Amino acid sequence: TRTLNKIVTENAPLPASALVESESQARAEPRKKIRLASPIIDAEMKAAALAALENEMMVMGESVFKFEEEFAKYCGTKYAVSTASGTAALSITFQAMSIGHGNEVITTPFSFIATANSIVHAGADPIFADVEDSGMNLSPRKTRVKIGSKTRALMPVHLYGHPSRIDEFHDLAAESGLSLIEDACQAHGAEFRGRKVGSIGDAGCFSFYPAKNMTVGGDGGIITTNDEELADVARSIRDCGRDKNSKYYHGRIGFTSRLNTVNAAIGRIQLKRLEAWNEARRRISEQYRKELENVRDIILPPLEASFEKAVYHLFVIRTKFRDQVKKRLADNGIETGIHYPRPIHLQAPYREKYGYAEGAFPLSESLSNEVLSLPMYPTLAQDEVVRVCEALKKSLVA
Template identity: 50%
Template sequence: MKKIDLIVPILTEEMEKEALRVLREEFFLRGESVRKFEEEFAKYIGVKYAIAVNSGTSALHLSLLSLGIGKGDVVITTPFTFIATANVIIYVNAKPLFVDISSDTFTIDPSQLEKVIVNQGDKVKAIIPVHLYGYPCEMDEIGEIAQKYDIYIIEDACQAHGAIYKGRKVGSLGDAAAFSFYPSKNMTVAGDGGMVTTNDNKIAEIVSQLRDVGRARENPNKHEFIGYTARMNTINAAIGRIQLKYLEEWNEKRRKIAREYNKKLKGVGDLILPPEGDDEIKPAWHLYVVRTRYRDKLMKFLSNKGIQCGIHYPIPVHLQPPYRKMGFKEGMFPNAERCAKEILSLPMHPKLTTEEINYIVDCIKEFYEKVV
């Protein structure tokens, strides 16, 4: 039986050779490849600074700390994301609050944002908009609200490497941004890894120290903060540098695949297709996510045909056990809850062929003809 994977990380001979070279020639930590990766990633995103860390979660966590956010503060994000987005708010002893998503884009709904801010008075210190599945949030509207109430913006760009919003890459649209290089992402470092991007020198300096147990730049024996061991390994950075060279090429392949899906799945059954973007919004297509009332049946049918699918994510953050204990419950964020029951991620990666796409589409059509 044909087998089609949901995600296929890319590892080439070029990456293997560079990894081996770095193992032989550079120090395992704080090697030259880390500095070069930071410089190249900052240039790619269009910001002054990029600070490499050990995960996307650390990138979010250290960004919050660098802004002085802590006990008594409120941070707003979406309940429709990977749980780490909200967990980092807890890490810094702040209070997470959620704003529901737009069902059309899966991203935070700006029209509901201001009401939550006003209800909290001056306690809201930051917003973490999530560019989920690689689709940019409505950053102009979010930015206007943040400016009005003097609130920081930390972009969760962990799934949006190379996505473009009105001519600018995501990761350059807030006070700071967090990227993840987990193996399933559009680019990886062959393991866990992350990056903070910013144009703010102070944020960059504090994050740089926090990732390295609070060590002062000018005196490695002086620790100015209670920091963390959150550095990126040199070998991971070396692989990341190679991956970054091919990111645009891979993203264009993802966009082509998305266009094929859109064309061939339009009008099939009850499928609701993901937002395509336009001249101003260019998604990175980390995932291709459809919606259907028959999600579980379709997923099982496709699995039996050798097609691996995923659900990102079946339980909204506010309904996860730790958050239920905080008082969150069903019915609070209806769009997120409904989407969580309907979403299905179809295979999406640069190695996906037209033949495989046609097979996936044919199987989905067969499902609606024979099963539903």
């Protein structure tokens, strides 16, 4: 009898009050957080890292040279020189080109601050020109009027993975006798007229920071070029100024900025996946556009021209209600970012050194007040994109 009563009790229907309590708890459970970015490090990458650690020199091992060769081939250049970071790649490029004190480099104020810092580290001065009237990249027209007697190079940024008007910059640099450096730190695999960015200028510079389209499991960077001398000098600078064939003879002042072997081993696997990941990013961007195309009070990223291929490192919208939207998305468990809340010319070091003030570059300043980066990574699910968009729409009408 006791056993029978136990069975009946355990299997009896829950009272209505318990059902209500259970439903309330289910509703109260927090939804899965949607991250802004989600780097991928899988079992194959971990195995490659371990194999490199156990079988190669920890610095400048075989994986480093293979990674450089494979990345150059991917970009369509003859040479690639790995570095410790994207910032280092930029700065080493300027030094390898003998761009330094007394020289100027024209670039955009609307980018990550490392774009300008790399110029200053080389001893040169950044000269800013504003972005395009209907885009977020550096304007060739506004760049032209900034060229002066001290100008040595132009450096457009392929911001958020969108190719800049690199053909116009190429022509402008050629007619003015200037070097052209592509800041491709956010644009691994982006294309312009069938050519990969980083292969069009005199040099291209990439970053492998974990949130980028591909990573090396930490910081890292790489320089791409078709110029053999530039590549040789860059290799020397990144390795304490060491001569090419003499370990303890140094022909120039360099510094330590080498990519670790373990990082290179991870990068080799990531590079194999890059095209598929970029296609996933492009599909996600298309879904965002469809979900948000008729939403008032937001501006979507510029559409690609037929001869461009963007790779959507970030999917960045504009809205005058940016801070409100960001907060309400956060309340719904959705991470967003602001890239970037203050343009470079208004950052403290550049205000102090060069005397910039508000109003100097109005379009860049306007972007800084309105841009909002939505979640973007290859494994972002369709239903998660829908959730982001629905929450965004509600945040604008609330």
